[in-house]
Amino acid sequence: MNALIVDDDRFVVIALEKGIDWKTLGIDNVFKAYRIEEAKEIINNNQIDILLSDIDMPQGSGIDLLEYLRENGYNLPAIFLTNYADFNYAKRALELKSFHYYLKPIDYDELSIIIKDALLESVSNASKNKTARDQLWVNYLLQKQISPDDFLYKLKAFDSAVNDGDQFIVSLFQIYPYVLKDGSQIICQYSNINDIYEQITKLFISVFGGHFSTKGLILPYQTEENLLIALVPVPKDEGAGSSHFNMIKTQAEEIVFTTKEKLMLHSSFFISKAESVLSLPSTLDRLLQLRKDNANNIDKVLTLSHFDAKISPGQPLDTDILMTVINSKDWEQFYQLVLKYSAKLKANGALTGTTLSTLYFEINKLLYTYLDELDIPAQDILSKDSYQFFNRHISLSEYYFRLYLDYIVQVFSRFSEPDSEEQSIIKLFNYVDTHFKDEISRNDLADMFFFDPDYITKIFKREKGMSYMDYIIEKRMELAKKLLTETNTPVRDISLAIGYDNYSYFTRLFKKKFGITPAEYRKVM
Template sequence: MNSLNILIVDDDRFVVSALEQKINWTSLGIQQIYTAYNIRQAKKIFEETTIHILLSDIEMPQGSGLELLAWIRSEGFNVQAIYLTNFADFNYAQKAIELQSFDYYLKPIEFDKLEFIIKKAVNKVKLSQIKENAIKVGQYWQHNKEELVEHFWHNYLENNDTLAREEIQEQLRIKNINYSLNDCFLPLLLDFFPYKLIDNKGIISIFDKENNFHNKLKSIMMETFKNDSIRLDGVLKSSTTKDEYLAIFKLTDNAFEASSRDLISSCNQLIATINNQLKCDVQCSIGTSNPLNKIQAAVKALQVARKETIDFRNTIFCFETYNTNVNNYVEPNLQLLEHRLEDGNRLSFINKCYQYLTNLLDKNALSHHVLCCFRIDMTQLIYTHLKKKEILANKLFQGKISDLLLEQSSRSIDDLMIYISYLVDVSLDYMEFTNSQKSVVNTIRDYIDQNYQENITRTSLAQIVYLSPDYIARFFKKETGISLVNYIIKKRVDIAKDLLTNTNLPIHSISDKVGYENYSYFTKLFKKETNYTPIEFRKMVYSKSETS
């Protein structure tokens, strides 16, 4: 039990001293006695330490004890207040009762009677502390219980081996979880789509901004399903992907069969709330209710069915309606789509892809396999079109953005359309850029001018502008009248001439600075361009400066 502190407040110092000395505080369980002679001093003590019992006069020059108690209540301090007064005034007593004072004692003080009143106040404080501790223990146990339950579900469902009934019962016993094997549970799979493409140049994720996503999701789900005949017993994060969560509901009545209509209605509400509060798209996949020893297999079947079933974001999939028929891929009119690309008609190309997918969905002919086959065809179509323009598609689409969009593209119709739109937009935009050969030439020139000291080759330049090495070599010479190799040599020699003229650097250092590690080779190229060796050039410059 925590030690107790008392504060005595009275403007009469003799009264304060008498109370300190004539009451056996130790026997009452009071460890520390604080004193104050006005309200200002009393407030300061309350702000600096914990006070359990207040023993105060009412009438004081700098403010009454009732004003002090009103302030104590407004600040939220939990204190048992005993008043001492010379006045048997009903208004005082009434006000003290309104402020929930513990007792009201008329002076003169009879210390044995006052000690009895204080003892009752001490007992009330101790009882209050016991209740507070019980609440804290209950809250801790409830929180710990939720963690134990979720830990049980995580271990049970992530186990690759099917657990025997005895093994399940042993796990329940160890964790002290009140489940029976006959209890029925319902799995609900939540697939989140947290990524957003920004102007084809960057991707943001709601998970990067949301620090407490798991707890907020659990809170939303508890509120959404509070009126259903099911109880949320766990929200588990997938161990393989951060985009997937699994909710486990316990049927509160085993005779109850979860109504599909009610569940779908609640899931629609859940989707709307997640869209609004978490700013994220989601798909809900409703499993079937099963007893505890069969729920592991039911969850795995739901996960497989969900992966094979393709739909839009923010939709609901019911395992009961799962179609196990194998859908064969029938390719779209690739020639028509190719013409749309050649015409640069990106909107028409995207619309044709969208119509193809939605038609399959309406016919229940769209599966994960069909979606992936279509994605391969569209990717090859776009890559082939780029190759005709001598653009290196594998270089144009390398990087985190393309990799993530490709990874996400098989999850929904929306995600595949985002990926295809990205490929088309980037491709056609870059073709417009390459059609203006001056823009490409300027890009190459700028790169050479800034990186002349590096090992620059046609291949490395091709990777910068995503074009084939032969192609950039041809049009660079066509636009500038000089070959790439000779442009690089000329740039390096010009820089070397400047360094020879304006610095005292050794020639071998200048050779390194302009990208030639081989001093002899540098000398040979320099003489070919200027008719002088580097040494001769420097002497000539010095000679001219001396004569001038």
């Protein structure tokens, strides 16, 4: 969180900066301003969570500053510090919902308690207000369950300064967190996607400034597709001309670049020009169509100027040539032919969600024909989860189409040049012995090594004398014994290290196998 100190007396500012233990209060940065205009600029360009301000200053009072903030929708808590017990000042400060009116001289311990209470109340109120405000926007923009007039009326409860003349840049931000693992598994790079959403929200606030944190909006739209909606407010004093739009486009490009470099994620950004509150639902619909019509969007910022681009598909895919290549099992040539065709679509402005879906189903039809001629069920080669994933995502972007091609080439290359069963079994055991700490099901192994799941059970019974799960437990318990005797790692950490999130379950398994608990085993050894 960030604090702002405003006082024309530099000694007071320095004293407050040094006298308060800001880190203990959860404040990461303390901004300083000596004039009201300087304070406004800082607030408009940074997320400020609490304001400490003198009242009586040259070139504008602290009351003037708070009036400006409330008129522009800033609801941050304000604490006034003053030498004067002026009733009129105090009355106006209360009317503007200041948190506290504090008379100097300053007792730093007492002021610290006031700041802490202000932050706690602010965080609690902000959380409640954000949830209700976000739901109101959802009802208006997405579900269209509320009229524009009713929406504006209800929105004033959260931002009294809002009116139908306010303008926003509407945007869609798409991230692509899925990657190919071990050639045949589609996984999300992050165990908790909400952590990424939080980082993206912080990035938006950092790039678009403090005005976005108070009046802007960012929320998940289609969570399965990892799509976010963001409304970037247009400050009244900046206007909505081409220079402002170009600035927003540059900032959007910065967000795309940072997402790739810092978060290691590809993304797409679709933005409109400034629109009034009344026009936002229809503008959002146009952006969604823009997204559907432009699959050539990896790490790009696209605007509604692309909306009316002419689409010229050109020649259709030559399925006869592609089928010949598939039958020859030349999967590298297959890959290059499909890429060359998609590049033509791109050059003609025809790489859309619809053309990608069509191309995807044409390729699948050829592959199923190939497998049918070999009398091999498609589900033995193409996993159900991957098939369903690509069905849902293929139309979103060229990114997912390329991921699909990589998946097909990897899977069919391994299928086309099979090892002997003995070699496959050796590879299977080597893989399990390397990855036994991970959560790997029989179905996962079946997808990777082209064995039926039930046959994998027979292999383990035949070769190891036990079931697959018993073999995993055996490997984990042996590693647990090694860690208990050779390291001082806490038992709970050992449980996690060998693959058990549930410490009690690990303890029961260990005792069942060795007759004593892990802690007792460590003492004995």
